[in-house]
Amino acid sequence: MTEKSGADILVEALTDLGVEVVFGYPGGAVLPIYDALFKNGAARGDRAIRHILVRHEQAATHAAEGYARATGKPGVVLVTSGPGATNAVTGITDALMDSIPMVVITGQVPTTLIGSDAFQEADTVGITRHCTKHNYLVKDPARLGDVVHEAFHIATSGRPGPVVIDIPKDVQVATAKYRKPGPIQHKTYRPQVKAERSLIEAAVDMLAAAERPILYTGGGIINAGPAASQMLRELARITGAPVTSTLMGLGALPASSPQWLGMLGMHGTYEANHAMNQADLIVAIGARFDDRVTGRLDAFAPNARKIHIDIDRSSINKIVRADLSIVADAGRAIEDMVLVWKSRQHPKPDLSEWWRRIDGWRAVRCLDFPESGAEIMPQRAIRALYEATKARAPIITTEVGQHQMWAAQHFGFEAPNKWLTSGGLGTMGYGLPAAIGAQIGNPGALVIDIAGEASIQMNIQELATATQYRLPVKIFILNNEYMGMVRQWQELTYESRYAESYSDSLPDFVKLGEAYGWKGIRIERPDQLDAGIADMLAHDGPVIVDCMVAKLANCFPMIPSGAAHTDMILQANEVSGTMDDEAKALV
Numbered sequence: 001m002t003e004k005s006g007a008d009i010l011v012e013a014l015t016d017l018g019v020e021v022v023f024g025y026p027g028g029a030v031l032p033i034y035d036a037l038f039k040n041g042a043a044r045g046d047r048a049i050r051h052i053l054v055r056h057e058q059a060a061t062h063a064a065e066g067y068a069r070a071t072g073k074p075g076v077v078l079v080t081s082g083p084g085a086t087n088a089v090t091g092i093t094d095a096l097m098d099s100i101p102m103v104v105i106t107g108q109v110p111t112t113l114i115g116s117d118a119f120q121e122a123d124t125v126g127i128t129r130h131c132t133k134h135n136y137l138v139k140d141p142a143r144l145g146d147v148v149h150e151a152f153h154i155a156t157s158g159r160p161g162p163v164v165i166d167i168p169k170d171v172q173v174a175t176a177k178y179r180k181p182g183p184i185q186h187k188t189y190r191p192q193v194k195a196e197r198s199l200i201e202a203a204v205d206m207l208a209a210a211e212r213p214i215l216y217t218g219g220g221i222i223n224a225g226p227a228a229s230q231m232l233r234e235l236a237r238i239t240g241a242p243v244t245s246t247l248m249g250l251g252a253l254p255a256s257s258p259q260w261l262g263m264l265g266m267h268g269t270y271e272a273n274h275a276m277n278q279a280d281l282i283v284a285i286g287a288r289f290d291d292r293v294t295g296r297l298d299a300f301a302p303n304a305r306k307i308h309i310d311i312d313r314s315s316i317n318k319i320v321r322a323d324l325s326i327v328a329d330a331g332r333a334i335e336d337m338v339l340v341w342k343s344r345q346h347p348k349p350d351l352s353e354w355w356r357r358i359d360g361w362r363a364v365r366c367l368d369f370p371e372s373g374a375e376i377m378p379q380r381a382i383r384a385l386y387e388a389t390k391a392r393a394p395i396i397t398t399e400v401g402q403h404q405m406w407a408a409q410h411f412g413f414e415a416p417n418k419w420l421t422s423g424g425l426g427t428m429g430y431g432l433p434a435a436i437g438a439q440i441g442n443p444g445a446l447v448i449d450i451a452g453e454a455s456i457q458m459n460i461q462e463l464a465t466a467t468q469y470r471l472p473v474k475i476f477i478l479n480n481e482y483m484g485m486v487r488q489w490q491e492l493t494y495e496s497r498y499a500e501s502y503s504d505s506l507p508d509f510v511k512l513g514e515a516y517g518w519k520g521i522r523i524e525r526p527d528q529l530d531a532g533i534a535d536m537l538a539h540d541g542p543v544i545v546d547c548m549v550a551k552l553a554n555c556f557p558m559i560p561s562g563a564a565h566t567d568m569i570l571q572a573n574e575v576s577g578t579m580d581d582e583a584k585a586l587v
Contacts, residue, residue: 006171008039010172021051021440022077023060025084058088058090058429060077060091061104062434063462066435070395077091081169099223107166109168111171145179159191201340203326206324207283211354212279212280213280213283213351214242214279214283215241215285216282217246226417228252238346243259243260244276264276265295270570271366278357279301280303281306284307284310285333295559297320307326308322309326311328376550384529389533395442399430400427400431402484409555429459432459449474452477452484463542474536474544474545475542482502512544518542519542557570
């Protein structure tokens with residue numbers, strides 16, 4: 001074996017790992033790596049690693065997240081030292097919170113200058129220690145190849161997450177021999193993916209005996225791959241149990257399924273939250289009992305036994321005590337439950353009384369909203385977008401805020417990996433770069449970023465990235481001229497004191513889009529909605545739509561902070577528990 005530079009070793013290792021795309025931004029501390037990528041492109045042509053030049057390092061991480069979530073492959077980021085690395089921290093933390101496989105390669109000052117406050121030096125390993133699954137500072141080029149392979153193993157196995165590799169500039173230039181390592185066998189990191197048979201049998205027995213079961217599903221099912229979603233559908237079919245989902249789990253069960261109750265939690269449906277409250281058995285699969293789901297813990301599902309299935313051992317019993325704990329990959333565990341259920345020839349349980357109660361909660365029609373005809377309601381805009389695009393099964397990304405919750409409530413997802421949003425960290429500015437990453441990974445797909453006029457400005461410079469790479473991304477802005485979720489909380493909690501939540505001095509998004517080479521469309525009235533969406537879809541390049549919606553519309557249902565998960569404010573008159581006589585009779 002001939003010796004190669006650390007930069008060449010890195011690029012060869014990435015090639016061996018099947019990396020096709022890197023999202024990044026160059027700087028002095030990574031120039032040897034960029035030169036190696038340039039030479040790799042010249043030598044390999046169309047088979048070379050493709051580099052996508054973003055306009056901000058935070059956008060590189062979100063684009064890598066979008067790529068990972070839409071393709072199932074790990075996202076890869078390359079940024080320079082100092083501000084390049086610190087700008088990436090938000091996206092790294094976002095990926096950790098939402099369990100997204102990502103490897104972030106950062107440049108570092110030469111090893112002799114570490115700790116000297118050199119130009120563009122930052123303690124990247126120290127800064128990212130608490131927002132990564134693992135991180136490395138590589139001081140020896142001979143270790144670099146093994147570290148890269150191990151980093152990808154850690155990022156993609158078990159509960160996925162981000163891994164940082166910090167490489168000093170002198171290590172990128174120094175030479176060593178590279179040999180592709182065999183299967184990774186980390187000494188301490190060995191996630192358990194297969195559940196114990198006895199625990200699966202116990203879970204099946206509990207599910208078969210339950211009178212009011214509910215399947216509470218999360219993003220872990222999406223992360224487990226398409227087969228996991230198929231097995232969830234089969235488990236729901238044979239058990240007859242209702243299914244609800246976290247924000248991150250949307251699409252694991254088709255929204256058109258009669259067993260689908262909608263999303264649960266703070267902005268979840270009335271029926272999902274009440275079914276969770278009244279269930280006698282909750283089967284949590286790939287979900288972590290987040291505070292947005294549980295509401296006040298002492299009032300959460302008081303009479304339910306709880307089965308918790310998760311690949312992350314630390315998530316079990318962390319927030320809610322489980323009666324049966326199963327550490328396993330969500331997909332493998334569901335598959336085993338289906339096999340045990342069928343092998344024991346369990347009949348489909350009679351849950352007719354349970355479904356009668358659920359139908360009563362459904363009769364509340366909690367997602368209905370008022371319309372005047374004079375202005376576009378944001379819910380109507382989302383439903384119109386869904387109706388116009390559902391045949392094409394689009395990939396939807398979002399920013400963060402009211403528009404995000406309206407999209408989760410009113411856009412039906414029939415398959416996994418079609419819904420990309422920032423859940424745990426709630427990062428404004430996520431949607432546009434995530435859409436770019438998703439489009440890179442799925443060139444023929446329809447990719448739409450549903451945005452708010454405030455969030456879209458967080459990373460709006462990425463319009464240039466889409467233009468450069470000729471990506472036909474669509475942005476659909478629900479423009480209410482407010483930071484809508486902030487304003488809503490101020491209205492409900494702070495007596496309508498709208499402190500700094502009005503979006504003053506907004507740009508003309510149509511002209512801004514056109515300045516970047518995008519097509520711009522403005523929709524101002526309800527009678528323009530369908531035609532505006534059709535115009536957006538007819539254009540084969542990037543389009544930004546500025547849809548002017550009702551300024552003071554609120555996102556309901558809503559569980560106020562600190563309230564129980566059944567203390568819901570409904571749209572009808574914004575008071576708790578409102579339902580019509582028909583619904584009361586059914587309940």
